[in-house]
Amino acid sequence: MKEYTEKIREIAKRLLNDGTVDMVIGFRKGTLPMMNQPHIATCTDSADELMWDSNCGLNLANYVTDRKEKIGIVAKGCDSRNLVTHVIENKIKRDQLYIIGIPCSGMIDHHKITAMFDTDITSVKESGESITISGNDFSKKLIKQDVLCENCAACTHRNPVEYDELVADLVEEQTDVDPYESVTEIESMDAEEKWNYFEDLISPCIRCYACRNACPLCYCPTCFVDESTPQWVGKSQDPIDVRTFHLLRAFHCAGRCTDCGACERVCPMGIKIREFTKKLNKDCLELYGWEAGLSLDERPPLDTFKTDDPDEFIK
Amino acid sequence: MAENEPKIISFLCNWCSYGAADLAGVSRMEYPSNIRVIRIPCTGRMSPKFILAGLNQGADAVWVSG
Amino acid sequence: MKNFLEHTGIEPGRLHFSWISSAESTKFVDVVKKITHEVKMLDPANKRYVKTEPKVD
Structure with a gap:
């Protein structure tokens, strides 16, 4: 996921610098574990806060409705489909958007993880396919695949359908779900x-x-x-x-x-x-x-x- | 009440079914009195809200006709 | 809409759609009869969607 983060920052800075867009909508680290916040970066400094991991489940298409500016937006499969829906419904014009496509491997379900533990979770770290959950007096390793959101586990459109640039190679779509x-x-x-x-x-x-x-x-x-x-x-x-x-x-x-x-x-x-x-x-x-x-x-x-x-x- | 007399809220399009209902009346045809007619300007005016509002205020059934 | 309401547990016979032209008074009468008949067949006790007074515990 680190490569994603770096690539997103790099693209965002480039777009902001050369004036292709007025803002880049993405995610930044939230104050609580597993709660990333939507972030609107308008300058290269704030573009450094942009990041990506498996807690970016909110739908960013929500933030482009009726906007007049040129917008760069980080979009996984479902976000890009919602952007298409927005364009069809005339809530935004396609040429206002610069879509930074994220081939997505699913988001983790914070309801599921919170329910697994009795005490508060203080940090959630991710590396590859495993996730380490830790609190004050415990630490546990989980497989990402087991704690995916239900919709991600059964998702058949992980790759963005509409994009101007990709941050990584397309992932394989699931077919047996x-x-x-x-x-x-x-x-x-x-x-x-x-x-x-x-x-x-x-x-x-x-x-x-x-x-x-x-x-x-x-x-x-x-x-x-x-x-x-x-x-x-x-x-x-x-x-x-x-x-x-x-x-x-x-x-x-x-x-x-x-x-x-x-x-x-x-x-x-x-x-x-x-x-x-x-x-x-x-x-x-x-x-x-x-x-x-x-x-x-x-x-x-x-x-x-x-x-x-x-x-x-x-x- | 001896028999079950349901209330059926009917949303009739002004130009189609409402006209048919009018014609049925003019021709003195007989039909059950269980329907409560609401005229709508066009079936396009219909909204799922109307159906749910009808049902939750006590209608036995809702009939939409264009 | 009909599919969806039934999916959430409202009986099939509680929502009807039809298409009648303004010249078809006979069809109108037929449909009214048919629908009334169908609705009479339903158990009035199953009117689940009616809003009652709010419960106070």
């Missing part, structure tokens, strides 16, 4: 089991909206949860209100979600929010043969009409 395993499992349940499954899933939700804020797709000026005339969804913790929020949030991402996992990553309660969006992704793939953010020239399925669209649901 099924991202929709849990969806298939839920599909086989009956209505009541499904209802109860989701009831359990969202019961810890505290409606902090972190998932919405971390999501690069959620850029509406006024979110439906903040609308008050009329009020579509109650602000309480009533299970129905919580469910309405999750259903509508997920549905707004239909055909746009790239399964970057930012929502799950930021959830303070560790809710598997992707169970909602994954179903919609699977439907989009099965009904329209669509995966979000793979091409700049194709319109998403929910804003086009084709004569061969499936319509069994209409009588």
Whole structure:
């Protein structure tokens, strides 16, 4: 990962120096282990803070929405797909962007690691495929592959789809994974089991909206949860209100979600929010043969009409 | 109540189904009275919010027709 | 939307879509009858999505 960091800094400095971009969006070391922060570097000094490791799971596409400047942005597979989605949705122009592509080998799941230990973790060091977790009185070595985020473990688009420059050679894509395993499992349940499954899933939700804020797709000026005339969804913790929020949030991402996992990553309660969006992704793939953010020239399925669209649901 | 009389919230497009409903009325055709009609300017006005709001305020079912 | 609601546990018969032209009053009547019939078949106790008063513990 050190090579990545150095290469990112080198590219960022070059771009800032020759005026190709006004800023470079990337990550810097966070104050807590496994919590890297988004960082906007506007001068070569601050470009030295840029870095890369396996804790850069947030989606940087979130920070380019409606910007007017020329932007250099560090993008792994999912970020680049979200940048494509942004371009398609006219939230940014492609020629404003200089995409620094990161061939990604997956991000580690901090929920999983925190749950493994009883005491606080003070440092997480990474070398190659192993990760050393240490706290005040312990130190443990883990294999990175075992603690990957669920979406990374089943990711089929690790390489950026759109980029101007790469920091390293492309990595091999995974082909033997099924991202929709849990969806298939839920599909086989009956209505009541499904209802109860989701009831359990969202019961810890505290409606902090972190998932919405971390999501690069959620850029509406006024979110439906903040609308008050009329009020579509109650602000309480009533299970129905919580469910309405999750259903509508997920549905707004239909055909746009790239399964970057930012929502799950930021959830303070560790809710598997992707169970909602994954179903919609699977439907989009099965009904329209669509995966979000793979091409700049194709319109998403929910804003086009084709004569061969499936319509069994209409009588 | 002897029989289950469900409430069905119907979102009808002004130009299509609403017209059909009007014609059905003018032609004095009989149909069940369980539907509660809401006219929308076009089915494009439809939003998932409406469906969920209908259901969580007590509708038995929602029907969208263009 | 229909697929998705069913996926999260709302019964299939609670959301219907149809397409009727303004000249098709007979189709309108047929569809209303059919939907009403289908909804009557559902158990009213299964109206899970209705919001009740907030619980106070």
